[in-house]
Amino acid sequence: MTRILLPVILLLVFSGAARGQKVQKINLNDLPEKAQAFIQKNFTKEKVRSILKETEDLLDIEYKVTFPDKLKIKFDKKGEWKEVDGQRQPIPTRFIPEKILAYIQKRFPNNEVVKIEKDRKSFEVEISSGLELEFDTNGNFIKIDS
């Protein structure tokens, strides 16, 4: 499914970009409160390098927060996190459901979470080896997307 969906989504995103995308540099304080709280709670050690506010068609707003070690977080317009990408480096895991972490530890020893994406129905977790695991919103394993 994702193999078909992903190009479609990309196409929509790019076509949107073509129609009118606005990128703005903003400060930490300009983020929605929920996003600020998420950063403070999970990423206290790091200093935020840059925050971009991307507006598409005046409606669809996305925030991209980058850290010095290239870790990236994406938030939606309400401040809910959508993606945390460690760029192949392990990411903090406190916000990830316990069940998912337990599963990875049990089935894939010595692997760390390097990236996690969240959408309405599922979590997609990439681990050190590059395998991508899919879980439902309750943290139950669905499949390995290989």
Place this chain on the structure above:
Amino acid sequence: MGKSLKTYTLKHLVYILLLVVAVWAGLFYAFILDEVYDNVDDGLKNQKINIIRQAYIDSTVLHTREFGINQFRILPTDSLQKANIFSRQMIYMEYDDEMEPYRVLRTGFYAPDGQPYSLEIRTSTVEEDDFLINLTIALVVLYLLIVITLFLVNSFVLERALKPLKNLIKDLQNYKFGGNTKIKPVNSTVTEFIILEEKIQEMIDRNESLFLRQKQFIENASHELQTPLAITINKLDLLLENGDLNEAQSTEIGETKRALLRMVNLNKSLLMLSRIENRQFEEKETVSICAVAEEITGQLEDIIHFKNLTLQLECREDFTLYANRNLISILVSNLLRNAIRYNTGQGKIGIIISRNEFSISNTSSLAPLNPVLIFERFYKHSSDHNSSGLGLSIVESIINTYPELRLEYTYQHGRHIFTVRK
């Protein structure tokens, strides 16, 4: 000769089935191969997960550079290809000393130290050509089985279903005017056959009644013509007897009278034919052909003598039958008159009677006759003006009255022979 219904349907079914089986075979082949590859690919993907998991537990796995018993190898790489790429390869297999098809999965992963590696996993897969050959054999067998089954079903079921139709056709083939006017009931539950039987019977009844009315009309017409003809001839006789006429007039009237007499004969013959066909000679007795022949030859002796003919009557054994004596007399008389009329000067006539057949033969200057046409009404030789053309038709009608009798015409040793058989 057309094809029978059975062969007709079978022939078309054989072609259509061939097409259907071929199309089905293509679909089946595609589906099965798709399913097989899907299964094999799933197996390979699962193995990939297991291998990568194991590499994180036991780093020696990372040094598997050759395909071993596990049928995978891991090579360091610079450009990591994480997606799964499947291919089909021919790889030597020791077991049967042949190149065999393998399904190969190429993918990549990161080692615990973050280095990218490429991973190849392979497994033996289905031999497509062997599969195709086997499938073809199986389908040829299936096709033949279907055709044979169809043929058998056609033979037994259709044969049975179409039996009423066959009977109807047979009845129609045997049907003759004035003969057996009832067709056999079809005894079928098939509506079409019941309707067909009903309609055919109706048609036959209609034809028969028309035919009967036509026969009666001819009989009535002939009958009604007799009186005016007799009166006319009488009046002409009176005119001639009065003697008030000159010679030329008398000759004219004489010729008129002869023409009228011929008409009377014609009329009599027609009437006779109609009466025979309308079954008006019902009284029967045992008739001896020898006796009848002697009687008729006695009556015609003068003409035979006058024409200088030799008659040989040979009664080897008597031919007897239970029939109407008058009809049999007319039969013999007509055949004999024919033999006299078409004979040559100094000719011969032979009557041979034996137990089961009798024949009347005559010499003639005429070539052999067409046996199909001679019994037709008003069929006569072109040079013949005095004949009514009805003599042999009357003979045939009489023969038809008695189903046990057969009449045939042959030409042998310069003689025309009419033979009646029992």
